[in-house]
Amino acid sequence: DAKTTQPPSMDCAEGRAANLPCNHSTISGNEYVYWYRQIHSQGPQYIIHGLKNNETNEMASLIITEDRKSSTLILPHATLRDTAVYYCIVRVATNAGKSTFGDGTTLTVKP
Amino acid sequence: DAGVIQSPRHEVTEMGQEVTLRCKPISGHDYLFWYRQTMMRGLELLIYFNNNVPIDDSGMPEDRFSAKMPNASFSTLKIQPSEPRDSAVYFCASSFRTRGYNEQFFGPGTRLTVL
Numbered sequence: 001d002a003k004t005t006q007p008p009s010m011d012c013a014e015g016r017a018a019n020l021p022c023n024h025s026t027i028s029g030n031e032y033v034y035w036y037r038q039i040h041s042q043g044p045q046y047i048i049h050g051l052k053n054n055e056t057n058e059m060a061s062l063i064i065t066e067d068r069k070s071s072t073l074i075l076p077h078a079t080l081r082d083t084a085v086y087y088c089i090v091r092v093a094t095n096a097g098k099s100t101f102g103d104g105t106t107l108t109v110k111p
Numbered sequence: 112d113a114g115v116i117q118s119p120r121h122e123v124t125e126m127g128q129e130v131t132l133r134c135k136p137i138s139g140h141d142y143l144f145w146y147r148q149t150m151m152r153g154l155e156l157l158i159y160f161n162n163n164v165p166i167d168d169s170g171m172p173e174d175r176f177s178a179k180m181p182n183a184s185f186s187t188l189k190i191q192p193s194e195p196r197d198s199a200v201y202f203c204a205s206s207f208r209t210r211g212y213n214e215q216f217f218g219p220g221t222r223l224t225v226l
Contacts, residue, residue, distance in 0.1 A: 034213050043115075043202050043217030044154065087154075091213050101154040 004088045009106045012082075018075040020105050022088030025069040032093050033064060035073045036101065037084040044087065044101070047073065078109045115218035117203050123224045129191040132221045135184055136205030144204040144215060145178055145188050154202070160186065161208075193225045 005023040012018040024033065034049040048055055048062045050071070055062045061074040075082055087104040116135040124130055136143045144159040158168040163180045171178070175194070180186040190197055200222050204215040 032213070038154075043204070043220050044215075046214050046216065049213065089213075093213065103153060 004090055004102055006086075006088055006102070006105045008103065009108070011108050011110055012075075012078045014080060014109055014111050015077055018078040018082065018107055018109070020073040020075075020086050020088075020107060021070065022073070023070045024088070024090045027068050027090050028092075030092050031090045033062065033068075033071050034089045034091060035060070035062065036087045036089070037082075038087070038104070039081075039084040047086075078107075080109050080111065083107060083109045115203055115205055115216055117201075117218040117221050119221060120219060121222045121224075123226065124193055125226050126194055127192045128225075129189065130193045130197075130223060130225075132188040132201050132203075132223070134186045134188070134203030134218060136186070136203070137207075137216055138184070140205035140207045140216070141183070142206040142208065142215075143180060143186050144206075145186070146202040146204065146217075147199045148202060148220075149199045157188070190223075193223075195225045198223055198225050 003026060032049050032051050035047040036044040037047055038044045048057055048060050050062045050064050052064055052068055062071060064071045085104040085106050087101045089101060115137055118133045122130060141162050145157040146154055147157055148154045155170060157170040158178045159166055160180045163183055176190055178188045200220045202217050202220045204217040206215045
């Protein structure tokens with residue numbers, strides 16, 4: 001699995017968009033970008049994933065650069081409940097789990 | 112749907128004792144994963160099953176750890192004998208093949224403390 005790099009921490013004001021970056025410069029053509037988050041003391045929660053097109057669901061949007069070497073998870077209107085550790089992982093869709101989740105980005109949403 | 116169910120939520124035991132963690136995956140899911148999370152090592156995959164069959168156990172730390180999935184609705188992770196360094200939060204997750212192996216749904220975890 002390709003290695004990912006995320007900033008260790010970020011702050012965001014409540015109600016504003018939170019943009020979480022992830023670098024995956026060694027990503028292979030068949031690897032997807034997955035995002036999870038983990039709210040304190042809870043299990044990780046799947047957010048979204050994509051291959052090369054931008055994706056949007058009820059939780060977030062995922063923007064993947066054209067060269068696929070980086071991506072951004074966007075929470076359009078962050079709330080205090082979005083405070084969590086956000087993990088970006090890169091994995092082949094048919095590979096059910098070879099990699100760890102890494103250190104992630106701790107997002108703190110402030111009032 | 113109740114989601115992935117894990118029991119117990121907290122377990123405190125003494126070194127040398129056997130510990131059994133339990134997991135009930137989401138009904139209809141055909142993949143089941145066991146993870147361990149510590150401050151030092153983060154979230155690491157221990158083993159996963161497909162249709163009740165263990166597929167990859169390369170993450171199991173040593174022979175003291177074993178996992179079984181006797182049927183589609185139940186799995187156990189056993190540590191025998193337990194050691195203080197096994198103290199961690201253990202998560203179970205499940206997924207449904209047609210939604211992608213990596214869209215995993217996690218349980219609330221079992222916090223294990225070995226004294």
